[in-house]
């Protein structure tokens with residue numbers, strides 16, 4: 718599906734509006750909103766803005782598209798970022814936040830998370846996110862699918878431990894099959910310093926990992942902030 722590319726002048730508000738619309742549609746259709754959060758810096762103000770939403774949080778189920786292999790108290794933790802920005806300020810049942818147990822041995826953490834998602838997949842072929850948020854690094858990575866890493870090739874798993882040479886460490890990440898099973902994938906990218914990478918990603922001939930995300934039966938949006 719051809720991506721929708723939105724050049725936003727009100728990035729946080731546009732992101733919140735998109736999330737709000739998807740939440741309303743999913744809850745109306747299925748009684749639950751399955752959203753995957755991305756890490757890094759870009760989405761934090763969006764998560765902080767979400768806490769003002771008038772919604773029944775018990776119908777939201779949060780997952781994480783990737784996680785650093787650190788405890789949940791570590792400053793590097795994507796879960797910690799989301800907890801401080803959002804979860805600590807809303808009335809959401811603990812069981813609605815599906816945290817990656819990234820303090821465990823990487824392969825164990827990945828296998829456990831995949832098993833959790835399979836339990837929640839309600840008999841479907843995939844755990845289908847209603848909205849899966851992604852970021853993009855200046856090397857074109859997304860989630861923890863970095864250029865040249867093994868996870869890019871994996872098609873028979875939903876979640877893996879991916880060794881990332883540039884950091885000399887593993888990261889836990891969704892694989893393309895799980896990303897592409899989403900009803901809607903939305904990249905949230907501050908394009909500052911990433912224009913050349915974005916141009917190549919949109920060229921249709923890109924080798925960057927972000928360019929390979931392609932929802933099988935879903936929507937793909939790029940929301941670009943200045």
Ligand SMILES: O=C(O)[C@H](O)[C@@H](O)[C@H](O)[C@H](O)COP(=O)(O)O
Pocket residue numbers: 755756757758759760783784785795851852853854858859860861
């Ligand atoms: O764990 C992570 O870091 C993210 O999941 C990663 O994929 C992030 O989205 C990009 O690196 C962009 O990060 P920024 O938003 O900080 O540019």
